[in-house]
Amino acid sequence: MNVVSTDATAAVEYPLQPEGHRPGRWSSVRAALLPYAFVAPAVLLVIAVTGYGTYYAFEYSLYEATIAIKKNFVGLDNFRDIVDDTTTRGNIAVTFLYVAAAVPSMVGLGLGLAILLNRNHRFTGLFRTLLIVPWITSLVITALLWRFVLNGNLGPVSRLLEIVGLPNVQLLDHHWAMVSLVIASAWNGYAFSMVLLLASLQQIPETVRRAAQVDGISPWLTFRHITFPHLKPTLLIVTIIGSMHCLNMIELPLILTGGGPGRRTELLPLRLYREAFDYYNTGLASAMAVVVFAFNVVLTALYILSVRRERA
Amino acid sequence: MAEIGIDNVAKTFGSKTALRGVNLTIADGEFFSLLGPSGCGKSTLLNIICGLEAPSGGRIFIGGKDVTDVPPKHRGIAMVFQDYALYPHMTVRGNLELPLKASKESRAHIDRKVREVSTVLAINEMLDSYPRQLSGGQRQRVALGRALVRSPKVFLMDEPLSNLDARLRIQMRSELRLLKERLGATVIYVTHDQAEAMTLSDRLAVMSAGELQQVGTPIHLYSHPGNQFVASFLGDIGINMMDGIVEGGGSRGVRIDDAGPVLTLDASFDGIVGRLKKDAPVRVGVRPEHVQLHRTSVPGAAEGTVVLCEQLGSEQHVHVRMGKYTVVARVAATADFRLQQTVFVTFAAGALRLFDKATTVALHAAADTVAA
């Protein structure tokens, strides 16, 4: 008899996926097929919608095509057009500028409010409820409301600026248009980060914070060494999801600024949308879709890596 | 007849081996415990007997019938789970009825069984409550009840008491044993708590690393452990273990390491003294109740210093420092020892247990057969 360390097989007793439903050799082919029967409809639907849709975008990007009519195979010409065309390059630049401004605004605002809400005072529940309202407001309504609020001729913000003695700028015009777009995006998007970050904050055991307090660690050091490292995975996730959200944004620029003035707020997805449905350049639009898709793939990879690391 | 045969049962999960060739026979009507630390394979073995997991090799017999490929519901068994596994969305009645409904019993039979069982377990007051409304002890009874309604020949219990607080656990322990006497069924009971296994079982098997270490009655395993693992695992306070050298060559001396005392093997070792190798390294085990403390020197005693006294009310545990070892003695609660006091230590006759240092097997295992 050989007695080895008792922990050697500790993980074995309850394996991650106990073979609960395949208990004996009597388990028939039917039992073995059951999981596949359960996942098949979901897989088929996703393949039919997302999978086939993506495949189609790739295929059409190689053709000169209008709605529903593939004309000529043009290889990578559509992509060359994207690269060569200064307008499209402008769209891409504007898109990155927008993502770079809107995402930190959303996440930063969300983080700040999550920290403020993470204490048990009276009214914090009420504040939380009120602060989530913008998030349940659709992008269309967000754009319509802000378009009205920021209206230079009859909006309240212009009036407020006037009252405090600032020049009445056309907030939806010139370089202010991008600022307004970012503000509206932040308004619509911060609550998502806030909710997730708040949930994450509330997972920090109260005792840890008390211990830090007893040990005389300053609030700043506590945040720096305890709170922030704990929040990091969630921050990463909301940043990635937020980036994806902004990278695919059509509604806000379409309704708030119409992509203008000029093309100053014409994000790539909006341009894509217009090429496809206003100008019927299906091939070019598909190529743009492939470009947007590629950006998404990068972000998705980052997301999966971070989820994986969090699990490990 | 519900004799259970386990024939060379093995189980691997991927590259990990949970059970290696276990052979065991459990008699009809026996209360049998599988005892071991977590990860030793005892729950896996229980799940295999139950039919929740398929063995990688070997056969399972219940009542002489090979049930290895029979689904759990047709094995004539019932199982009680550690977390009770009560269906939270069903009332107590619903929980009790489910096994009978699943086997399509008649309404009248179901009602009669539920009434019967709930009376036996004194849960008839709470039939319409939901599990979350019950206390831990009540949930435990419902879990037992759900096993009872099917009148199984064999009960399998997977640490059924470990979620209860200490006092309730001891109370339920006695109830469980009384219930078993009443039903006369075979019970296989998995636990990591040696006190439960000792008090409840007719026989028990100590397991470690997927293997049976020793099988036998509680008292046999306690007093004649077949190896060092069994010796250490049984007993509410651990057995004292020291390294030593057997003088051998016909001598009865055992030198404890680090200039410790020289012990003499008494008559219980007669059978093996002649076969002891010269200067063989051994582990020497002595149960605390066999450690005797004297205030004045006696022949063959070793000198030590009292370093800790633990008063339990019913008895006292005195820790004595002897060289590099601290030996624990179980003495009367009234005995008066003070810290730093010098005491003289002897071991009771027949108390020494020797284990081969390399193999950890008991040196007198040859005399006492392992299986009882």
Added chain:
Amino acid sequence: MKRFPVFVVYALLILACVFALFPIAWGFVTSLKNESEVVAYPPAWIPSTPTFENYANVLSSSLPFYLLNSILVAALTIILSLVIAVHAGYAVSRFDFRGRSTLLYLILASMMVARVSNVVPLYLLSTRFGLLDTKLVLVLIYSGWQMPIAVWLLKDFFASVPQTLDRAAQVDGYGPLAIFYRISLPLVRPGLAAAAILIFMFVWNDFILAVTLTSSESNRMVTVGLYNYVGQFGIQWGQLTAAVIVALLPVIVLFGFVQKTLTQGLTAGAVKG
């Protein structure tokens, strides 16, 4: 963390609430103004003579019909996607089968595929299958899009149902299907609710797919209906804000009831690995 005194915290939170609610409040104020007051500058902070004229106009327009369309499509999407997702979520949570982990990563990946890059192909696809401008095509695509998040969410909920319940039911004589339908499914009702709410929010708020794939009045969703206010002969801000409030109201009321479930579902879906 006692960083700021309480009053500073409250001041900041109040400020944030003003920012959060001002556009909606302004929309509401405007919706109560009469036609001339809406376009007056400087704008009146409080309507001089509150009127429900705008609401009367909105309610007699097609907007209520669009609201019903949105509700109908959302309800059908919820039913279809939950029926499918609950099986898939159970399978990936409870069964160990070949391809399971690949499937999990595919779910995660397809959650992230850009809606935008799919709109054009889906338009072409629905044309080919003759499904363009139907509610069915919206339901199918919304379900496909929401499938990954619903599966992921339900997987987590199933994972929180103790495995010993399955084992107990198995010993009690239930087969895999009975265990799923009678034991596990009733226990993930909160998960179904959370998924249903997330799906509802998505469908209710979607604009791009609805505006691309539907054109006729009878299939118009509420977001598209609102957008059309912008196009028609200048913007009738009074009516538009009234319409916005009418469209927002159901969501806010619903949100009042299900806030906890919603935030839980959101957290479970996005944070848990």
